[in-house]
Amino acid sequence: MDIQAMQKMLMEKGFIFPTAEIYGGLAGFFDYGPLGAELKRAIRENWWTGWVWGDNDFQIVGMEGSTITHPKTWDASGHLDVFHDPMVECAKCKGRFRTDQLLEKKVRESSCDGLSLKELDALVKKHGVKCPVCGGEVSESRWFNLMFKTEVGAVNTLEAYLRPETAQLIFVNFNRIVKTSRVSLPFGIATIGRVFRNEISPRNFVFRCREFEQMELEFFFNPGEKCASLKKIEDVEVNVIDRKAQEEGGDGQARKMTLKEVVRHKLTTDWHAYWLGNSWQFVTGLGVDPKKLRLRQHMKSELSHYSADTWDLEYHYSFGWKELAGIANRTDYDLKQHAKASGVDLSMPLSEGGKLYPHVIEPSFGVDRLVFALLEDSYHEENAGTEGRQVMKFRPGLAPIQVGVFPLVNKDGLPEKAKKIVSLLKAGFRVFYDASGSVGRRYRRQDAVGTPFCVTVDGQTLEDGTVTVRERDSMKQDRVKVEDLEVWLRRRVFKA
Numbered sequence: 001m002d003i004q005a006m007q008k009m010l011m012e013k014g015f016i017f018p019t020a021e022i023y024g025g026l027a028g029f030f031d032y033g034p035l036g037a038e039l040k041r042a043i044r045e046n047w048w049t050g051w052v053w054g055d056n057d058f059q060i061v062g063m064e065g066s067t068i069t070h071p072k073t074w075d076a077s078g079h080l081d082v083f084h085d086p087m088v089e090c091a092k093c094k095g096r097f098r099t100d101q102l103l104e105k106k107v108r109e110s111s112c113d114g115l116s117l118k119e120l121d122a123l124v125k126k127h128g129v130k131c132p133v134c135g136g137e138v139s140e141s142r143w144f145n146l147m148f149k150t151e152v153g154a155v156n157t158l159e160a161y162l163r164p165e166t167a168q169l170i171f172v173n174f175n176r177i178v179k180t181s182r183v184s185l186p187f188g189i190a191t192i193g194r195v196f197r198n199e200i201s202p203r204n205f206v207f208r209c210r211e212f213e214q215m216e217l218e219f220f221f222n223p224g225e226k227c228a229s230l231k232k233i234e235d236v237e238v239n240v241i242d243r244k245a246q247e248e249g250g251d252g253q254a255r256k257m258t259l260k261e262v263v264r265h266k267l268t269t270d271w272h273a274y275w276l277g278n279s280w281q282f283v284t285g286l287g288v289d290p291k292k293l294r295l296r297q298h299m300k301s302e303l304s305h306y307s308a309d310t311w312d313l314e315y316h317y318s319f320g321w322k323e324l325a326g327i328a329n330r331t332d333y334d335l336k337q338h339a340k341a342s343g344v345d346l347s348m349p350l351s352e353g354g355k356l357y358p359h360v361i362e363p364s365f366g367v368d369r370l371v372f373a374l375l376e377d378s379y380h381e382e383n384a385g386t387e388g389r390q391v392m393k394f395r396p397g398l399a400p401i402q403v404g405v406f407p408l409v410n411k412d413g414l415p416e417k418a419k420k421i422v423s424l425l426k427a428g429f430r431v432f433y434d435a436s437g438s439v440g441r442r443y444r445r446q447d448a449v450g451t452p453f454c455v456t457v458d459g460q461t462l463e464d465g466t467v468t469v470r471e472r473d474s475m476k477q478d479r480v481k482v483e484d485l486e487v488w489l490r491r492r493v494f495k496a
C-alpha cells in the first residue's frame with residue numbers, strides 16, 4: 001500500500017487525521033484519533049517502562065521540560081546558528097523550497113549534507129533545477145532557521161522559541177537533577193515531549209511534520225571507563241551499514257553482525273554500541289520486523305554540529321529507508337557549551353577524585369515516526385475464506401483495542417450478558433463493545449484496527465457459562481469459561 005492509500009485508510013479507521021480538517025487542515029500538523037492516541041500512548045509507556053523503570057545496570061531518571069525556555073539555551077546549544085535548511089524561492093510563483101530536496105532526484109541523497117550555499121547553488125545550476133510547481137527560475141539559496149519564534153509577556157517582550165528538541169532541557173537542568181537524584185556515573189536522564197520545527201516543506205504524512213513528539217535519553221558516562229553492560233547484549237544481531245561501506249558501495253546491502261563484532265571491527269565505541277543495541281531491541285520488541293531495520297552510520301558531512309558519531313536506526317517505509325531514531329555521540333559538547341554561556345560549572349565530581357564533564361550517548365526516537373513504522377509494518381492483506389481481509393497485526397499489548405466483545409444477536413439477554421463481560425474486562429484491557437452487523441463483519445472491523453481477541457456471547461453462554469474467543473491472526477476460535485476469561489486473556493495479551 002502506498003503512502004496516500006495508507007493515509008486515507010488510517011484516517012477512515014480513526015488513527016490519524018489532518019489537523020482541523022473542517023478548515024482544510026494545516027500542512028505539517030496532524031491530530032491523532034481515538035485509535036492513534038491509544039497506540040501512541042502504548043508506545044510511550046513501553047519506552048518509559050523499559051528504559052526508565054527497566055532493570056538496568058545503572059540509574060535512569062525521568063524529567064519533563066517546558067516547550068518554551070530561556071532563549072539563551074538555543075544560542076548556547078548552537079541551534080540559533082546552525083539549525084537551518086537551505087532554501088530557494090521561485091521568481092515566478094514565489095514558492096519556497098528546500099534546495100537539497102530539489103536536488104535529491106539529481107544527486108545521491110545525503111550528498112548535499114554539509115555543502116555550503118555556494119556549492120548547493122552550483123549544483124542547482126549544473127543540473128538546471130527549476131521550480132517544481134511552475135518551472136520558473138529559482139533564486140540563490142539562503143539559510144532558513146527551523147525554530148518557531150514566539151514572544152513571551154506583554155511588556156518588554158522576550159523573543160523566544162518553541163523547542164526544536166527535548167534534549168537541551170535535560171542539559172540545562174543537569175545540576176539540579178544530579179543533586180536531587182543523587183546519581184553517579186554512568187546514568188541516564190530520559191524525557192518525552194513535543195517539539196516544533198518549521199519545516200520548509202513537510203511531507204510523507206507524519207514522517208516529517210512541524211510538530212511532533214520525541215522520546216530522548218541522554219546517557220552520561222566517563223569516556224575513560226569501559227562499558228561493562230555491553231556484555232549483556234553483545235550477541236544481539238543487527239543489520240549494519242557503516243560509513244566505509246557507504247563510501248565504497250553507496251547505499252547498498254547492510255551486513256548482519258553482532259554488537260560484539262561492531263565493537264571488534266571498531267565501527268563505533270562500546271558505549272555507543274550498547275545504546276545501538278538497546279534501541280534495536282526496543283523497536284523489535286514492539287514487533288517491528290528486523291528485516292526492515294538497519295543501523296546506518298552518518299557520513300562525516302551529515303553529522304550535526306554537536307556530534308562526533310551518529311547512527312540512524314532506519315526503517316524501510318513504503319517511501320524508502322528513513323530515520324526512525326538517531327543514536328548520537330554528543331560528547332561533552334552540550335554541557336560545556338551551557339557551562340561557558342551561563343558561567344555555571346556543570347562538571348561532576350568523580351569517585352576517584354577530580355571532576356569531569358561526562359560524555360553523552362543520545363538515543364532519540366520520533367514517536368510519530370515509530371507509530372507510522374508500526375502501522376506500516378503491522379498492515380497485512382490476506383485471503384480469509386472466500387473474501388479478503390485487512391488486518392493490523394499489532395502485538396496484543398500495544399493494540400489500541402485489545403478485546404472486542406459481541407453479543408451474537410441483539411436479543412434473548414445476550415447484550416446484557418455481553419455488557420457484564422465488558423465491565424469485567426475493563427479494569428485490565430482496552431475493550432470495545434460492538435452489537436451491530438453480522439459477527440463476520442464485526443470480526444473484519446476489529447481485524448482492520450488490530451484487535452487481537454474477540455469474545456462472542458451466544459446462546460450456549462447462557463447454558464454453560466462459556467464464550468467464544470477468536471484470535472485475530474490465526475482466526476482460530478476457543479471456548480472459554482467466563483470465569484476464566486480474564487486470566488486467559490491476560491496470559492495472551494501481556495505475554496513477553
Ligand SMILES: [Zn+2]
Pocket residue numbers: 090091092093094095131132133134135136
Ligand atoms: Zn514557481
